[in-house]
Amino acid sequence: MDMTVHEQAVVLGMHEESELKLEVATQWQLTWWKFRKHKLAMFSGGVVIFFYLVAIFAEFFAPWERTQYIAEYVYAPPQPVHLFDDGKWSPHVKGLTFERDPDSFKKIWKIDDENKIPITLFAKGAEYKVGLHWMPVPYLNDLYFTTSRHLIGAKDPTQPMYLMGADKSGRDILTRLIYSTRISLSVGLVGVGVSLMLGITLGGLSGLVGGWVDNVIQRLIEIVMSVPDLPIMLAIAASVPLDWSVIKVYFLITLVIALRSWTGLARVVRSKFLSLREDDFILAAKLDGAPQSRLIFRHMLPSFYSHIIASLTLALPGMILGETALSFLGLGLRAPAVSWGVMLQETQKVAVLALYPWLLWPAAAVITIVLAFNFLGDGLRDAADPY
Amino acid sequence: MWQYILRRFTYMIFTVWIISLITFAVIQLPPGDYVSTMVSQMINSGMDELPPDFEQEVRAQYGLDQPIYVQYYKWMRNIIRDGEFGYSWIYRRDAKDIMVERLPASFAISAFSVLFIWMIALPIGIYSAVKQYSLADYTFTLIGFIGLAVPNFLFALILLFISYKYMDQAMIGLYSQKYETAPWSLAKFWDLVKHLWIPVVIIGTSGTAGLIRTMRANLLDELNKPYVDTARSKGLSETTLLWRYPVRHALNPFISTIGWILPSLIAGELIVSIVLNLPTSGPVIFNSLMDQDMYVAAGFILILSTLTVLGTFISDLMLALLDPRIRLS
Amino acid sequence: MTTPLLEVTDLKIHFFTDEGVVKAVDGVDLTIERGKTLCLVGESGCGKSVTSRAFMQIIRKPGKLVDGSMLYRFKKDDGTDEIIDLAKLDPKGKPIRQIRGQEIAMIFQEPMTSLSLMHTVGQQITELIRLHTGATKHEARNRAIEMLQRVGIPKPDRLIDEYPFRLSGGMRQRAMIAMALSCNPTMLIADEPTTALDVTTQAQILDLMLELQNDYGMALLFITHDLGVVAEIADDVAVMYLGKIVERSDADTIFNNPKHPYTQALLRSIPKIAMQRDELEPIKGMVPSPFRRPVNICQFQPRCNQRFEACSRVEPVSTLINENHSVRCLLYEDVAAVHQADTEAVAHG
Ligand SMILES: Nc1ncnc2c1ncn2[C@@H]1O[C@H](COP(=O)(O)OP(=O)(O)OP(=O)(O)O)[C@@H](O)[C@H]1O
Numbered sequence A: 001m002d003m004t005v006h007e008q009a010v011v012l013g014m015h016e017e018s019e020l021k022l023e024v025a026t027q028w029q030l031t032w033w034k035f036r037k038h039k040l041a042m043f044s045g046g047v048v049i050f051f052y053l054v055a056i057f058a059e060f061f062a063p064w065e066r067t068q069y070i071a072e073y074v075y076a077p078p079q080p081v082h083l084f085d086d087g088k089w090s091p092h093v094k095g096l097t098f099e100r101d102p103d104s105f106k107k108i109w110k111i112d113d114e115n116k117i118p119i120t121l122f123a124k125g126a127e128y129k130v131g132l133h134w135m136p137v138p139y140l141n142d143l144y145f146t147t148s149r150h151l152i153g154a155k156d157p158t159q160p161m162y163l164m165g166a167d168k169s170g171r172d173i174l175t176r177l178i179y180s181t182r183i184s185l186s187v188g189l190v191g192v193g194v195s196l197m198l199g200i201t202l203g204g205l206s207g208l209v210g211g212w213v214d215n216v217i218q219r220l221i222e223i224v225m226s227v228p229d230l231p232i233m234l235a236i237a238a239s240v241p242l243d244w245s246v247i248k249v250y251f252l253i254t255l256v257i258a259l260r261s262w263t264g265l266a267r268v269v270r271s272k273f274l275s276l277r278e279d280d281f282i283l284a285a286k287l288d289g290a291p292q293s294r295l296i297f298r299h300m301l302p303s304f305y306s307h308i309i310a311s312l313t314l315a316l317p318g319m320i321l322g323e324t325a326l327s328f329l330g331l332g333l334r335a336p337a338v339s340w341g342v343m344l345q346e347t348q349k350v351a352v353l354a355l356y357p358w359l360l361w362p363a364a365a366v367i368t369i370v371l372a373f374n375f376l377g378d379g380l381r382d383a384a385d386p387y
Numbered sequence B: 001m002w003q004y005i006l007r008r009f010t011y012m013i014f015t016v017w018i019i020s021l022i023t024f025a026v027i028q029l030p031p032g033d034y035v036s037t038m039v040s041q042m043i044n045s046g047m048d049e050l051p052p053d054f055e056q057e058v059r060a061q062y063g064l065d066q067p068i069y070v071q072y073y074k075w076m077r078n079i080i081r082d083g084e085f086g087y088s089w090i091y092r093r094d095a096k097d098i099m100v101e102r103l104p105a106s107f108a109i110s111a112f113s114v115l116f117i118w119m120i121a122l123p124i125g126i127y128s129a130v131k132q133y134s135l136a137d138y139t140f141t142l143i144g145f146i147g148l149a150v151p152n153f154l155f156a157l158i159l160l161f162i163s164y165k166y167m168d169q170a171m172i173g174l175y176s177q178k179y180e181t182a183p184w185s186l187a188k189f190w191d192l193v194k195h196l197w198i199p200v201v202i203i204g205t206s207g208t209a210g211l212i213r214t215m216r217a218n219l220l221d222e223l224n225k226p227y228v229d230t231a232r233s234k235g236l237s238e239t240t241l242l243w244r245y246p247v248r249h250a251l252n253p254f255i256s257t258i259g260w261i262l263p264s265l266i267a268g269e270l271i272v273s274i275v276l277n278l279p280t281s282g283p284v285i286f287n288s289l290m291d292q293d294m295y296v297a298a299g300f301i302l303i304l305s306t307l308t309v310l311g312t313f314i315s316d317l318m319l320a321l322l323d324p325r326i327r328l329s
Numbered sequence C: 001m002t003t004p005l006l007e008v009t010d011l012k013i014h015f016f017t018d019e020g021v022v023k024a025v026d027g028v029d030l031t032i033e034r035g036k037t038l039c040l041v042g043e044s045g046c047g048k049s050v051t052s053r054a055f056m057q058i059i060r061k062p063g064k065l066v067d068g069s070m071l072y073r074f075k076k077d078d079g080t081d082e083i084i085d086l087a088k089l090d091p092k093g094k095p096i097r098q099i100r101g102q103e104i105a106m107i108f109q110e111p112m113t114s115l116s117l118m119h120t121v122g123q124q125i126t127e128l129i130r131l132h133t134g135a136t137k138h139e140a141r142n143r144a145i146e147m148l149q150r151v152g153i154p155k156p157d158r159l160i161d162e163y164p165f166r167l168s169g170g171m172r173q174r175a176m177i178a179m180a181l182s183c184n185p186t187m188l189i190a191d192e193p194t195t196a197l198d199v200t201t202q203a204q205i206l207d208l209m210l211e212l213q214n215d216y217g218m219a220l221l222f223i224t225h226d227l228g229v230v231a232e233i234a235d236d237v238a239v240m241y242l243g244k245i246v247e248r249s250d251a252d253t254i255f256n257n258p259k260h261p262y263t264q265a266l267l268r269s270i271p272k273i274a275m276q277r278d279e280l281e282p283i284k285g286m287v288p289s290p291f292r293r294p295v296n297i298c299q300f301q302p303r304c305n306q307r308f309e310a311c312s313r314v315e316p317v318s319t320l321i322n323e324n325h326s327v328r329c330l331l332y333e334d335v336a337a338v339h340q341a342d343t344e345a346v347a348h349g
């Protein structure tokens, strides 16, 4: 754009560029202005931020402690929240009672209308730390404080409050859902980090060097893309020894998921480099005699940071879905780690699901965040193309 | 043109070979092998008195004591020379027989899914591009996104749940009872086609969104190209113009997407079959991986991968036919 | 005075973008005579292409023809004239489609991208011929070969089956011209047809177009930046600035007796035209952004070297200097009228 104006300015004999500067907003500004107009993308961005906040402050958002359970409340149904009692403001949930099924001897839960369990915001519950206590750095990890307030909870923490029901060991689904957010969302981030590195390095090499390097990398990408990923992922996941620690399994699974998704990014990067090589302003910089490295970092990369961010945002949901699917099949993360996929494992048996449909709540979380990432990424991608 | 086809064909062979290496390597990854699984099962079931060199003997019998490259060589040789894929320890039959039994259904599901996706994505993509920002465009986009966001297994799970709760269970499954164990025949195939739509719809919806978006974006790009103005300045009607020029141009990248859509279809087919317990490759692959029935797993993965590579090759051929720039270079 | 082929009055085309309304064409008056050449000149972005596209109703989204009339004198088979207002035609309707390609044809700036690379040259030309003449495939093909030959393409019977990407830029533009002329249009619009070509090819294509115009006798609207070209081919010249025609007259007058400071500056800035080297001087400043155009005052005033105090208050109107020469500049407006406008502005002010 600049170039053509410039060119024609020369034809018509004009050469004052200072006024032109005023009109040239930075790439970031342009992107942001365009992005702001995508209401759905903005909203989705809000949803994503909310999910990450929940992940970071899971202890606060979760009504219960992570591993807490009440054994007698196995498969307790969700207790709906009531805000008023006899027309008076008094938020509470109803208690639960059960009868035994005479044949199967299973518990059949009933809402106990007499038993009202008062609940409140900022309820007192289990103690937890907020801050940098988890950092393996001395002094820094002293920066934390301890509190026992939870966003919502029963006034008496020993009373049951299952807002989304309970699972097979009497654990609160909502609490587990909130803690799962941590793993499910961070798998995406770590995976994106890995594919970012692979994608930029290989795609950049491919686009910049060209020739046989480009050819080899293109072949590699083709191969990776044509291998059906799921069986390979299954095979690798099946090979994880049972005695591996949660952390090790976590990183392996993340790596496995990331190994596929870098190809898309590499292609974007490559084609960007290729098209930028021909681009006017790179040409202008070349004519000005700018050295190669400066060319890349000052001119080429900034112009597609926004593209990269958009591609990454679109790659994230794939990774989240990948982890969920693997864990659902029982080949991903294992207890005590909880992710949405791990939670959904319980729904594998349709008979269980039919009896306790609230086990499906994690699916709602998956769908929401995947949709949010897709809308956000779409908005970002549109915004990244200001011309 | 022939040069291009030849080059693509060479790539295909090369890719399949690499895939066979990867497959074989990955299959070897799990610690231990089938013999150790078998031994521990025997011990679990109460046989504590195994002959001391029992493990060694079984290994030698199956060639498991040889170096891995020898095993790979023999495996490949048998496949290429005799079409033999090795022996299944779990099923106690040739891996090939299991594959013959299970793969056709997988192929059928994948092929029909591709058709389904194309038939939906192409018209909707075109419509959405031409009527950009219309209500219909937004609606299709939204539906597409939901298809994208609901993972295959969840969709399958929900259908399963609905059919379990509200319908008779016959809805799930690939064959009517009388064909379940019957050998392949035209009637059985037709029966399969009639049952196929559930997995096809499940797998298809997740792929459709991506393709709609591809088609829409391609076409939007093309609609702004100068050659469209040229065509319009000739006096062509809008419809003729649309189909003759931009759609024709936008079709190329659309066709090349089949290359990358196949692997995800295969993955979708696997997981949906596992959830719905369909008699296709999915459950077999899953079980064989879990139980280290390596030749079965390797055979299935190899064939499915070859299928996707073949799909890519076919889409390359179609591209060459459609695009003179490729055909004439 | 002859009756004009196309008479454009107060043409306004606005682009309704998210960032605001771009008044790309803001009150253009033009006349094009039968068989004559009108050159439309002006800096990049002043609205030349948009104006010319409007004649065929092929304005791109989000552009809209908001006002004005374009009276086209259509010669019917029985020899009588029918006047059609092109501005009133539905861009997707049949009437305008019959004018496109048959009455008015267009050659675009980019020969690389203006032809579809997926269709042969022949397909793209015969399509047009068959659309408007109802010729058979065979007749259309012969006509196309004839046209290709006419525009100087060697071995036209072979080249007709080639894809455009196998041709050089010059050859493509020749094919484009052959296509545009294949239905004998009454008027040809050439939007910078030579800009993308190298200098030698430029000259060849230009010669070709002049020759063809002589032979076929069509009116030519030629859009260019290059005043050298204008001097060579124009009968009439219209100078455009920020969506308005600021001066128009016959070529002689424009080159020898330019009135508008902008035209004068343009002429001074072109080496070929300026007499001596030291007379060469650039026009100060840049074209302002489409969103920051001054309103209700002289648009050129910030860059003008002859501006006076009224220029930043009053918007000049088109003034006839003589029958054949109009200019849009306060310098040439009736002083009394300017004063009146002045006082009015103050009174409202
Ligand atoms: N699609 C569009 N959206 C918004 N504004 C547009 C669009 N197309 C053209 N314009 C506006 O119309 C103005 C005139 O454009 P036009 O292409 O007619 O210029 P031009 O005189 O032909 O320039 P050039 O010599 O570069 O071809 C531009 O300044 C631009 O701001």
Ligand SMILES: [Mg+2]
Residues within 6 Å of the ligand: C048, C049, C050, C191
């Ligand atoms: Mg133009």
